[in-house]
Amino acid sequence: MPARVDDVALLDVDPRPTRNRRAAKKSKTRADLIAAAAELFGDIGYDEVTTTRIADAADVSQRTFFRYFPTKEAVLYGDMDETLDELRIALERRPETERPLEAVRAAIVDLRSNFERHRDLRLLQARLAATYPAVSAYSRATVQMGWEREIIAALADRLMVDPMEDPRPEIIAGAAMSAIRVATRQWSLQRGTPDYVDLIDAALAAVPSLGDDTTT
Amino acid sequence: MPARVDDVALLDVDPRPTRNRRAAKKSKTRADLIAAAAELFGDIGYDEVTTTRIADAADVSQRTFFRYFPTKEAVLYGDMDETLDELRIALERRPETERPLEAVRAAIVDLRSNFERHRDLRLLQARLAATYPAVSAYSRATVQMGWEREIIAALADRLMVDPMEDPRPEIIAGAAMSAIRVATRQWSLQRGTPDYVDLIDAALAAVPSLGDDTTT
């Protein structure tokens, strides 16, 4: 009696208000929206999918969609906040003795588990960014800028300088982001066959002595 | 009789179809839109001005506005195509013997006349980009990406490499763009008092040996 399974599941739901059903429901809705969006974007394309359609697929109203994500682009990069948190932590963990660029490189290698966790989503993001100008623009202006901000903050701390005055943190971060962009493009074009982290690692290795304190 | 002046001006208009009245009218409309937009943006703000309002101020319909500019942001950066052309030419003029980053630096110094020509517009762009996320995003995703593309193409030519394979052109370009961004921010915050080109020059000087062929 397979129907039983559902019954049990239904009965399993505590009819009494559980302490944080709200939080659970919210994160479920959020995950549903991200999943629905990813599937629709993958199947149909980015411009071709409306926010209403995504909301319908996740069984919420369009109004609710915009309570969870500020823009249509944001739902495609639903992993961003989490990833930036991990990047920040990875950067903080690097020993002070490391040279700036080496610290960035090592921190990104530490994100390997994140990359694997979101592998399919990353491939989709890269593919859509290569196809749709709106996605490309969002990636540059919001996602990559987010990464850059974290890197700049970490490097400014390390070098003990004000990043508004000393251009070096932003320059190193810009070079690193360029390397990451190249690696991501190569990875996407090869549909994820080479290891992503290895590609980034190799691209970052092409950044020369940049960031040595000896240049001060 | 000051009225005469107008009469003469009116009579001066050749009633016969001049060979390129169209082209003249088009460039006038374009210039009018840019000027009207700049004034409104400067007085009221970016989000606060609608495209219809800009079109009205330039005495055209909103539909016509969008025949001249693909987006509202584009009219604020109406000098972009012209500037990118000048940047490309300046890069091509650099002798092959120059090291990559030095060529970029020198090419940008050569744009001094462009910067002076569009000084007020540049200050406005920088100010609005610091205030309105939409402008900031457009600046990053479209304007700065345009500069970067030119620099990458020039460096790839110089180094005789495929920029899709070798990450160095994009890395050097990314570092240079970061330096330019820092300089632009400083220039904008100081309301244009220090010379813009000098600031960029100084920021670019902070980019270390990056781009030496010796790193190959």
Place this chain on the structure above:
DNA sequence: TGACTTTTGGCAGCGACTGACAGAATATGG
């Protein structure tokens, strides 16, 4: 259970942007 807070849906609306079409302006050949 009942009062309180948070989340949701529906609606109405704004503004950026687009396709279609008809009329005005302009270029071109005779």
Place this chain on the structure above:
DNA sequence: CCATATTCTGTCAGTCGCTGCCAAAAGTCA
């Protein structure tokens, strides 16, 4: 100078992303 072909413009109607508002539903806590 005129007729004709070409290009540009305004108008209109429509789509879509996104927002404020309010009332209903769901969840929390005593």
